[in-house]
Amino acid sequence: xxxxxxxxxxxxxxxxxxxxxxxxxxxxxxxxxxxxxxxxxxxxxxxxxxxxxxxxxxxxxxxxxxxxxxxxxxxxxxxxxxxxxxxxxxxxxxxxxxxxxxxxxxxxxxxxxxxxxxxxxxxxxxxxxxxxxxxxxxxxxxxxxxxxxxxxxxxxxxxxxxxxxxxxxxxxxxxxxxxxxxxxxxxxxxxxxxxxxxxxxxxxxxxxxxxxxxxxxxxxxxxxxxxxxxxxxxxxxxxxxxxxxxxxxx
Numbered sequence: 001x002x003x004x005x006x007x008x009x010x011x012x013x014x015x016x017x018x019x020x021x022x023x024x025x026x027x028x029x030x031x032x033x034x035x036x037x038x039x040x041x042x043x044x045x046x047x048x049x050x051x052x053x054x055x056x057x058x059x060x061x062x063x064x065x066x067x068x069x070x071x072x073x074x075x076x077x078x079x080x081x082x083x084x085x086x087x088x089x090x091x092x093x094x095x096x097x098x099x100x101x102x103x104x105x106x107x108x109x110x111x112x113x114x115x116x117x118x119x120x121x122x123x124x125x126x127x128x129x130x131x132x133x134x135x136x137x138x139x140x141x142x143x144x145x146x147x148x149x150x151x152x153x154x155x156x157x158x159x160x161x162x163x164x165x166x167x168x169x170x171x172x173x174x175x176x177x178x179x180x181x182x183x184x185x186x187x188x189x190x191x192x193x194x195x196x197x198x199x200x201x202x203x204x205x206x207x208x209x210x211x212x213x214x215x216x217x218x219x220x221x222x223x224x225x226x227x228x229x230x231x232x233x234x235x236x237x238x239x240x241x242x243x244x245x246x247x248x249x250x
């Protein structure tokens with residue numbers, strides 16, 4: 001088996017049927033050597049049961065959540081990875097498997113974060129609550145146009161990070177998928193390179209979303225203002241909270 005160049009972290013909560021769709025899509029579309037970290041909360045999760053029923057041509061590593069909820073699962077998964085590049089990915093995002101090689105290609109060009117954007121040409125947001133769509137579009141528009149954030153989709157949780165980002169930047173967020181915007185705005189403040197590729201978000205048909213707009217909105221707002229401070233208060237790299245461990249180079 002080839003040494004993995006990419007680790008894919010997928011938080012799950014009873015995503016058995018969706019996860020099998022994702023694995024099949026990976027086998028069809030992903031040529032980059034990779035392995036998958038399935039991050040779960042409890043041993044009876046039907047995702048684990050479903051994965052035992054099929055064999056795949058890549059390594060699947062179950063990782064039990066050491067924290068709470070989606071945030072804890074993702075951070076636990078990130079800390080378990082060792083590959084040069086790490087991609088966070090949704091268990092209901094089988095349709096986006098075809099962009100993974102392109103994201104890895106952007107990383108190989110020297111980018112520390114590669115954003116999967118629903119808001120550039122070729123991207124799509126289909127279905128879902130209209131108010132959520134409005135907030136995503138408006139928030140991302142203002143961050144891109146006013147704070148000059150080098151990405152058009154600031155809040156989409158599934159994106160690729162370099163080993164340098166994972167090993168160097170301290171994650172201060174504590175809920176939901178706010179880690180994604182946090183790492184993006186901190187990378188921007190550090191003046192590290194960011195790229196993006198178009199992605200398609202389609203309202204899930206199977207299972208239940210764990211996205212909680214009302215609960216998480218204040219936490220997103222914190223990083224919105226962080227991005228504005230970078231631009232208008234000239235906050236520099238020295239103000240970014242870094243991990244205590246010595247950083248690993250890419």
